[in-house]
Amino acid sequence: MTHFSTTDEFLTNTQAVSNGCDHSRWPECIKKILAISFRMPPLLSPRSIQIHRLLTHWARRGCEVHVVCVNPSTVPRLHWDQELANLYPNLIHYHFVSFPNSPTNIWQKLRNIGSQIPDPYRRWAHQAESVALDLAKQIQFDLLLTFASPMSDHLTGLGIKKHLRCPWVAHFSDPWVDNPYNAYMNTILSRYVSARQERSVIAQADSVVFVSSETQDLVMRKYPSTWRAKTWVIPHYFDPAIYPKVDPLDVHPKMIFRHIGRFYQHRTPEPLFQALYQLKSEKPVVLEGVVFEMIGPSPPYLLHRLRAKYDLQDCVTIRSSVPYLESLKLMAESDVLMVMDAPVTDPNVFLPSKLVDYLGTGRPLMGITPLRGPSADLIRESKGLVADPRNLSGIVDVIAAYIGEYRMDGLVRRKPGKAIMQAYKVDTVSEHFQELFLQLVEEDDRN
Numbered sequence: 001m002t003h004f005s006t007t008d009e010f011l012t013n014t015q016a017v018s019n020g021c022d023h024s025r026w027p028e029c030i031k032k033i034l035a036i037s038f039r040m041p042p043l044l045s046p047r048s049i050q051i052h053r054l055l056t057h058w059a060r061r062g063c064e065v066h067v068v069c070v071n072p073s074t075v076p077r078l079h080w081d082q083e084l085a086n087l088y089p090n091l092i093h094y095h096f097v098s099f100p101n102s103p104t105n106i107w108q109k110l111r112n113i114g115s116q117i118p119d120p121y122r123r124w125a126h127q128a129e130s131v132a133l134d135l136a137k138q139i140q141f142d143l144l145l146t147f148a149s150p151m152s153d154h155l156t157g158l159g160i161k162k163h164l165r166c167p168w169v170a171h172f173s174d175p176w177v178d179n180p181y182n183a184y185m186n187t188i189l190s191r192y193v194s195a196r197q198e199r200s201v202i203a204q205a206d207s208v209v210f211v212s213s214e215t216q217d218l219v220m221r222k223y224p225s226t227w228r229a230k231t232w233v234i235p236h237y238f239d240p241a242i243y244p245k246v247d248p249l250d251v252h253p254k255m256i257f258r259h260i261g262r263f264y265q266h267r268t269p270e271p272l273f274q275a276l277y278q279l280k281s282e283k284p285v286v287l288e289g290v291v292f293e294m295i296g297p298s299p300p301y302l303l304h305r306l307r308a309k310y311d312l313q314d315c316v317t318i319r320s321s322v323p324y325l326e327s328l329k330l331m332a333e334s335d336v337l338m339v340m341d342a343p344v345t346d347p348n349v350f351l352p353s354k355l356v357d358y359l360g361t362g363r364p365l366m367g368i369t370p371l372r373g374p375s376a377d378l379i380r381e382s383k384g385l386v387a388d389p390r391n392l393s394g395i396v397d398v399i400a401a402y403i404g405e406y407r408m409d410g411l412v413r414r415k416p417g418k419a420i421m422q423a424y425k426v427d428t429v430s431e432h433f434q435e436l437f438l439q440l441v442e443e444d445d446r447n
Helices: 007-020 046-060 106-111 122-138 152-161 188-204 213-220 225-230 270-282 300-309 324-332 353-361 374-381 392-409 418-423 426-446
Strands: 032-036 064-070 093-097 143-148 168-172 207-210 231-233 255-260 290-295 316-319 336-340 365-368 385-387
Touching: 032 046, 032 122, 032 152, 046 064, 046 353, 046 426, 064 122, 093 122, 122 152, 143 152, 143 426, 152 168, 152 188, 168 188, 168 426, 188 213, 207 213, 207 426, 213 225, 213 231, 225 231, 255 324, 255 392, 270 300, 270 336, 270 392, 290 324, 300 316, 324 353, 336 353, 353 365, 353 374, 353 418, 365 374, 365 392, 374 385, 385 392, 418 426
Parallel strands: 032 064, 032 143, 064 093, 143 168, 168 207, 207 231, 255 290, 255 336, 290 316, 336 365, 365 385
Antiparallel strands: none
């Protein structure tokens, strides 16, 4: 099956698929899809945004889409964004499953230990499995899709696969057991059980989708080489129709670099702040009239502490999380949009959906990320500049280059080209999913 090892290969294949498919019609052999996704709007998360966008796109083209997701009112700790729920016409059939109550006594808590693997959503996945099975008794689905994270979504798929007469696609936005950011694998038991769960999912799924070839390589190196044939690499996507119109002649009094999203664990803005401190100490004139904005739900103490540590109160501003549509407006009004990754894997395997949302604005992109990996590749393909987070002088040089170009010509030469933007639009990426689905249905019919 399809494997894109570089952005160039993805772009080449995108052109071929676009030329060979009817974009307006959905295949007759895939009329009904069952999707499992814990997160859907109004929950505000990258997963809910991406899946809502994709499923709505398919529904608009005539597919009957059912999704089993959590009842958002039963998970009060998660962020809501009601505007996100109203972003598209309500074309999807939602089947809400309440999140189970937490154990209250010691014996319940002891029995609950196993249901915390691979993540705290495992008990919800058991209930989602029952709802999905009841649906399957009423509706003959042509395709089953499970979206992770959380990884428990895939365990729901594993539980119902044998009861459905249709292919199963397991979609991974991130690695599972190989994810250095996975805080749930902090014991020998959780790592062991998660590894067995991942192996079962990949063995039983008819196809496995990753968002980068680096993630594909990292995950599949543990398994028989023959299993790789059923994997696909299909990246994240943006919807050009939902971006606000921004006046290109609207000039800000200051040059604005923005990072929108959260920081956690090893992923922090400290490399950026170190570079700004060096610039401020050695060439303060460079930073005159320039502001760096950090927007997102990161722990406020982390950002405020780092800003104070490097004495950057005059050029770094900190804002809490904003609704999704407002974040798109802030992206579109930025001069440079920043992505920051920690050097926890080599190559970096992560392609954040935020970066693809950035791309949709057509604004210049900047990366503080390992030089090898999908984020760096996409930024360079989009005419942006990249510096390794371990290379302080490299980060300083990139910041100074953007500021210098801004003062000369407004960064026109750093704006992404039409080809790279077309490749990541939702209608284009959807064609790759359609190609995968058609192959699976044809193989299923032959068997």
